[in-house]
Amino acid sequence: MSYSVPDLRSYVSGTWAVERTMLDRSTGATGTFTGTAVFAPRFAPRSASSKEATDDGALLQSEHGTVRWGNHEGPATREYVWRPTSAAATMDVFFPDGRFFHRVSFSGDSSGLEAEHWCDPDDYRVSYTVLGPDQFRYVWAVRGPAKDLLLTSSLTRRS
Numbered sequence: 001m002s003y004s005v006p007d008l009r010s011y012v013s014g015t016w017a018v019e020r021t022m023l024d025r026s027t028g029a030t031g032t033f034t035g036t037a038v039f040a041p042r043f044a045p046r047s048a049s050s051k052e053a054t055d056d057g058a059l060l061q062s063e064h065g066t067v068r069w070g071n072h073e074g075p076a077t078r079e080y081v082w083r084p085t086s087a088a089a090t091m092d093v094f095f096p097d098g099r100f101f102h103r104v105s106f107s108g109d110s111s112g113l114e115a116e117h118w119c120d121p122d123d124y125r126v127s128y129t130v131l132g133p134d135q136f137r138y139v140w141a142v143r144g145p146a147k148d149l150l151l152t153s154s155l156t157r158r159s
Contacts, residue, residue, distance in 0.1 A: 003130045005106035007088045009059060011133075012039045016155040018063060026148040033076060035065015037155060042081055057084045059091075106130050122147050133157075 005011045020033035042060040059082040067076040080101065082091040089107040094100055105113065106128065113128045122144030129137045134157035142149040 003132050005089055005130055008091050008104065008106050009057070009082070009084055009088070011106065012061075012082065012091075013041075013059060014039060015158045017158055018065060018153060018155055020151060020153040022069065023150045024148065025150055029070060031067065031069030033063075033065055033067045033153075035063055035076070036158070037061060037063045039082065058082060061093075102126060104128060106136075121145050 016037045016039070018033065018035050018037045022031040022033070024030075039059045039061050042056070042058040061080040061082060063076070063078050065076055067074060079096050081094045081096065081098075082104070083094065084091055085103070087105070087107065090103060090105040092100065092103050102124075113130075122142055125141045127139050131137060135155065137152065137154045139153075140149070140151040142151070
């Protein structure tokens with residue numbers, strides 16, 4: 001990594017253009033996703049009975065765009081919750097239902113830029129690359145009995 005990210009929450013906060021290529025390595029089929037990812041504060045209820053919310057430090061990642069896969073073209077969305085850890089350069093990523101997904105670290109230690117997630121029966125492995133103050137990329141390699149995918153996402157900050 002050639003660009004240092006001491007505070008991951010500050011770095012990813014904001015709006016990003018997303019370009020994703022998708023490859024099914026078993027069939028050769030390809031696709032794309034083009035859209036926007038917004039990383040914004042996620043306000044959590046103060047308590048189960050409270051209607052008031054507080055900024056718990058987490059960011060909600062919301063993606064919206066268009067997916068093209070084979071003959072299909074249509075809208076696509078997804079969300080994740082990024083929660084701060086005790087290290088400013090590291091955040092834990094969760095599915096919207098609260099299940100842990102993986103840890104992201106842009107600490108400068110190359111081993112911290114890779115993570116994995118087991119989703120029975122599939123193995124998901126991700127590699128992050130920080131390209132500069134306004135651009136990063138991540139690549140998911142997904143393998144399982146019915147999957148052999150390579151998903152490459154490039155994010156560029158929108159002003």
